[in-house]
Amino acid sequence: MSRDAEHPLRDDAALVPAPAEDLEDLALGDDYALNPDFVALVVDAADRGDAERLRELLAALHPADVADLMGFLSAADREEVMAHLDPEALAEILAEIEPEIREDLLERMPSATLVRALGEMDSDDAVDLVEDLEADKRAQVLAALPDVDRAAIETSLAYEDETAGRLMQREVASAPQFWTVGQALDHFLASGEEMPELFFDVYVVDPSHRPLGGVPVSRLLRHDRDTPLARIMEPLTEIPVGMDQEEAAYIFNKYHLISAPVVEPGGRLVGQLTVDDIVGVIREEGEEDILALAGVSDVGRDASLAGAVRSRLPWLVLNLGTAALASSVIGAFQGAIAQVITLAILMPIVSSLGGNAGTQTLAVAVRALSSRELNAANSARIIGREVLTGLLNGTVLALLMAGAVLVLFQDTRLALTVALAIVANFLVAALAGISAPIILDRLGRDPAVSSSVLVTFATDFMGFLALLGIASLILL
Amino acid sequence: MSRDAEHPLRDDAALVPAPAEDLEDLALGDDYALNPDFVALVVDAADRGDAERLRELLAALHPADVADLMGFLSAADREEVMAHLDPEALAEILAEIEPEIREDLLERMPSATLVRALGEMDSDDAVDLVEDLEADKRAQVLAALPDVDRAAIETSLAYEDETAGRLMQREVASAPQFWTVGQALDHFLASGEEMPELFFDVYVVDPSHRPLGGVPVSRLLRHDRDTPLARIMEPLTEIPVGMDQEEAAYIFNKYHLISAPVVEPGGRLVGQLTVDDIVGVIREEGEEDILALAGVSDVGRDASLAGAVRSRLPWLVLNLGTAALASSVIGAFQGAIAQVITLAILMPIVSSLGGNAGTQTLAVAVRALSSRELNAANSARIIGREVLTGLLNGTVLALLMAGAVLVLFQDTRLALTVALAIVANFLVAALAGISAPIILDRLGRDPAVSSSVLVTFATDFMGFLALLGIASLILL
Known part of the structure; x- marks a missing residue:
């Protein structure tokens, strides 16, 4: 895994296939930016239409790096590369990629491929993506989605931009207040799609699905199966669905939250914010202040x-x-x-x-x-x-x-x-x-x-x- | 929990004791800043030396808010308030408080109280605190700590400021590569002090304690007890102990990490960084850029x-x-x-x-x-x-x-x-x-x-x- 190791390939040998281990070392430079030699290998494989080689090269990269890679490729090479990604990888990459390139990719991508990728996404990323589609394609894609997914996306889109409702993911790990640790563990083991891919806190809810408290997952593991959740839960900081995302970021930072429940005006749990979304908001916020002070308006991330x-x-x-x-x-x-x-x-x-x-x-x-x-x-x-x-x-x-x-x-x-x-x-x-x-x-x-x-x-x-x-x- | 509710106390009634529920509503304003009325109640109780009332008021606050509260109190009232906090609360508050006020508090606080508070802290916060002590007191406090804790703090202090080594906590959840999910769960249930208070990833290590992969805790819960950890672990992004904290923040943001293992030059796991530390680094970084562009040097957080x-x-x-x-x-x-x-x-x-x-x-x-x-x-x-x-x-x-x-x-x-x-x-x-x-x-x-x-x-x-x-x- 050492990215500091001097990679064994010289320029003149750059097009000779290397074993997978070496590819990982070659992919990124010391500054975690893509290595130009590696990009050259991808361009070469894409130009030759060498599917096997492309898959091998892409396997050496984290989705965030594949997203960066797209920025260095011609439109034709991009399509070639995208064609070799499975829906799961595609989902992750579409969530990471620069907005400009994403719009271009989304335009060219068949609706069926998009629908498959959306099926792999958490609801917050899915909403982001659907938002970027042109009206025609958006209607097509939404129509092709399962009813539950479509309803979830349409509900989220109804929240204002830059609010907690838009930023949240709808999938949460929740448990009724009368459950024990063991019941919760059995439930998580058995449940599938409706659970988030990753979660950090289990929200304990009353019969009206209002959060009463939270149990960090690691705390769950440190109590006997017959401990009632209500006994080990902590007070929660609830985020109203209409709260501005900067306000939510302030609260996350102040109380060192990893996740927080998002609630409707009546108090019902409708989703959660996680700190990785908040990291993005905090970065944006700092950048916006710098640019605003210098007299540069925010016109989106348009670099033209x-x-x-x-x-x-x-x-x-x-x-x-x-x-x-x-x-x-x-x-x-x-x-x-x-x-x-x-x-x-x-x-x-x-x-x-x-x-x-x-x-x-x-x-x-x-x-x-x-x-x-x-x-x-x-x-x-x-x-x-x-x-x-x-x-x-x-x-x-x-x-x-x-x-x-x-x-x-x-x-x-x-x-x-x-x-x-x-x-x-x-x-x-x-x-x-x-x-x-x-x-x-x-x-x-x-x-x-x-x-x-x-x-x-x-x-x-x-x-x-x-x-x-x-x-x-x-x-x- | 609604903080928007109009609180029932008027100015003229502000000194009448209110039930605990109402105190929580009263404590914070709409903008999550402390309510002046609430601060007045604390000052009054501290001045009267009303221990019971003080404890009641403090119980309504998150430690981060108690830390803010200190900024509004006189030195005498601060001492009165600190005297009514148990070591665990004290530990959390000392970790949150403004540097200026902290220095003052640390000077006045008996070494024995400090040692008890340090015992409740994760290693990263403990190092931060010991660093702020004056030479005499530092020696006293270190001498009074258990050998293991003292060694841990001294090792961390040896890393350069603003590096991963200084920012990390030494407590990690790790498991040998041949363990199953069930073995790991049993281990976490049985183990005590050496485990972090909260953790998000279990690091799977080889016999030399080098990380081989990571299993997010929530994923652990979704596999049968007899699943080998090695089968469900994911590749990790390792952070070298000497890496600059801004570099680490970049990596956390790019790969959406919640935690990452920190390794010594030989590759041995020595601690972990968690995203809540990184949130602080990202905020600081943005702030430093804004100030630097305007020609304000960083002289620490000195507001004098x-x-x-x-x-x-x-x-x-x-x-x-x-x-x-x-x-x-x-x-x-x-x-x-x-x-x-x-x-x-x-x-x-x-x-x-x-x-x-x-x-x-x-x-x-x-x-x-x-x-x-x-x-x-x-x-x-x-x-x-x-x-x-x-x-x-x-x-x-x-x-x-x-x-x-x-x-x-x-x-x-x-x-x-x-x-x-x-x-x-x-x-x-x-x-x-x-x-x-x-x-x-x-x-x-x-x-x-x-x-x-x-x-x-x-x-x-x-x-x-x-x-x-x-x-x-x-x-x-």
Whole structure:
């Protein structure tokens, strides 16, 4: 299993069949990315239509790696590869693959193959896939599914996107409250399809199928067969079916959950969330914050040129507007600049420093809001800390800058002007950086989206206004 | 369990004892944050030294919420509360609590209490805690621990920070390769302390204790007692003990792992990572990227004023240097500005637009690098996409800006100057935004750290140079 071992194949030998053990070593590089040599072997086998070789190569890969592999293949090679996967493997790969490629594959794939793959999927992955089908094909595929599966998928699709209902899988391991450990074990041994492929907690339910408590599977194993489940169950954190997935992720993280029951408004158990789905949500959430702070809208995971333009141009146009507005301040002080041209040099420094300080505060605030470390109870203290931090940092930079101006231009009043402007702008930066995200959050908006524009505008505007305004008072 | 129910207590009734059920409803608000009314009840009980009431209140809380509660209490009230927790609860709370408060609590807590709490902890949490003790107390506590526990903690402390070895817990559920399902079940039922509190996979090991495969616990339950483990085990992804925790998080996410065996260089099983530890790593990783991109250094989770200044001032001073360097370009073109004062107004707009476009590209690149969607195989394609996106967006903004300049200043050559400068700066923004993080990554540096400074410098410098340079050629 060692992926660090130097693989024995050299480039010139890359097309010579290797035994299965070596193929596994060859497949992935040290960074767990696919090895280009291995990809070359697959392309070669696909081009030659060598079915046996292809199966051998694919057997060396985890489905997640086969999904990655698709990204390196031509459309024709992809079809060749997909044709050699059994429905179970196909199901796993379709659940993993990049959305762009998936859409393309789904379009080309016969409905019958899709129906077989769907039969192998947990309900959450099946819903994801059906959602991506075009209307015609979706109707075809749904019609060909067994009634139970179709009903399950249609129910899930009725929940809003990014809610627990959409993310959950419907299969759960549950047991009536009066069962013993032994009865539960016998039941799990006997039951088949309606059980999840993997499960981590057994939900103990009342006669109306409302969860009363949970028993981690490993705890089940540590009690005698005649122990009543009700005696070893723990309190559960229930997730309402309509809860936003980010809220659910917060709860999973806070309480270190591995799985949690999802309940309908009446309290009936309808499914479960598991931590592996939540890991995906947490990753997405962090990525969305990074992109939103930089002014990149979420347009799905579309990596095309058109997608890139669409997700960025609106923010740039907005930025053009705010930059023009901030610069209008300069227009008002043209006379001052004409008299002291040095102001044109110092101006961008003051606004740039303020912008950076504001961005720092903003990033800290957005992070603290999304991890709920910043809340009603401590916001006054944190605002105070940010303002003080801004004033302290601003004073240090004002002194450095004033010193530099004195040395370069031998002008005390100019030095004083710059120093005062920097401190004033740091104060604005701190106030805007902390209050913009807090206000957006209180208004129920995502604090990462659009707060950058507000903060940059505030610090640009104030940077120009403070420097040129103070200059007009002191210098002229 | 409904947390949405309006709780029956009003402010004026807040100090009247309520039945246990209602306390649970009262404890948390809709956003899963502690209810101020509930905190007031705790403070009141602690101040009065009402032990019974305190125990009742604490019983309504999950340990993670008790940990949050500590943040709202005075040092005296904290001690009062801690005194009423049994070692098991104390262990869980110490593992959850904010680092600042934890240090304070650990200092005040008698060694004997600490030793009892450590006895209840999984090894990963125990190591975390011992690490935080001051040298004297650490020696005392370690000396008082049973030999086995002390050895385990000392071994873990020998692994580097942020590696799998430090993050792992040493307790695992393992079974020899020749065992059957029934033998494993009997063993787990009989065994006590050396087993993890919770486990999700049973590792099947050879006589040298090297993992051969894994059996998810729920799968164990679905096979007859006489099934050999070797027949139902699946291949494992082994985590080397020295692997960086971010690398481990990547692997967990990619392969949807719930737990994974950690192995020594010889391949011997020494512990396991579980997904709940990984959730923490993934959150941290996203947060670190956000802060690093905004120029906030990681100084631990220190929320003090001194910490805030220390984590931000160095980047601001660096920014002062680069801003001054970029502005020196303006100094070189003072003559041009003196002749066409409008250039001073347009200058910040050109540099600000470029800065924003560069930041967008940078955020996309950092995100793609950290999720490994950007790699050697596709970097050429992605660089191409970024450059094209920059040119397209730049052209749109150049046209808008040129139009505005024509309307406001009726000067065709000035409009042309601005338009050309914007397109040139967008090209630089795209190139800097994509290449800075890629180059830092290739050099083995964190691409989120310091790339912002590089990109902002490039777009400021180019913004000023392009506008003023082109103006000197066309206008003067």
